[in-house]
Amino acid sequence: MTSRITARGAGRPGKxxxxxxxxxxxxxxxxxxxxxDAKRLTHLVRTSSAYEGPYAPMVxxxxxxxxxxxxxxxxxxxxxxxxxxxxYALVLSPPELDLxxxxxxxxxxxxxxxxxxxxQQRARAAGIQSVKIVSHPPxxxxxxxxxxxxxxxxxxxxxxxxxxxxxxxxxxxxE
Numbered sequence: 767m768t769s770r771i772t773a774r775g776a777g778r779p780g781k782x783x784x785x786x787x788x789x790x791x792x793x794x795x796x797x798x799x800x801x802x803d804a805k806r807l808t809h810l811v812r813t814s815s816a817y818e819g820p821y822a823p824m825v826x827x828x829x830x831x832x833x834x835x836x837x838x839x840x841x842x843x844x845x846x847x848x849x850x851x852x853x854y855a856l857v858l859s860p861p862e863l864d865l866x867x868x869x870x871x872x873x874x875x876x877x878x879x880x881x882x883x884x885x886q887q888r889a890r891a892a893g894i895q896s897v898k899i900v901s902h903p904p905x906x907x908x909x910x911x912x913x914x915x916x917x918x919x920x921x922x923x924x925x926x927x928x929x930x931x932x933x934x935x936x937x938x939x940x941e
Contacts, residue, residue, distance in 0.1 A: 799840035801832035862898040899934040
């Protein structure tokens, strides 16, 4: 899957990511992650500003290892220069979005929506009817904006997770 990413709020191509991707004509594509992406994905998780403050302990020692990448459906959004802008992991049985992160400087530019469109495309191809998403609380609005509906709450499980998390469901029905 390929998309063009434009500057925040821009309705037409312009400089993307403050010039870090070059001209917006450069495509951002989603590709299967490979073992050599592990360090970059781990760095993206650990440096996410969404996990600052009280959420920091959850990702402090988190690692996306080559073994995880090789044994799961992990896909990255990469710029024309190869830079990883975001990624997700889709578990097929039972269907669940296991991980989804977008680089801080790529948020609001369409990378997350591109990744979610890819999730939907791959889930439909696998015959999946819906995908469960246990969301980081600040990300719930994003998931709802891409069509997920809240179906419950996963309670905190100290010491690993110290807060309740929204549970959403993303239907694969085409509307």
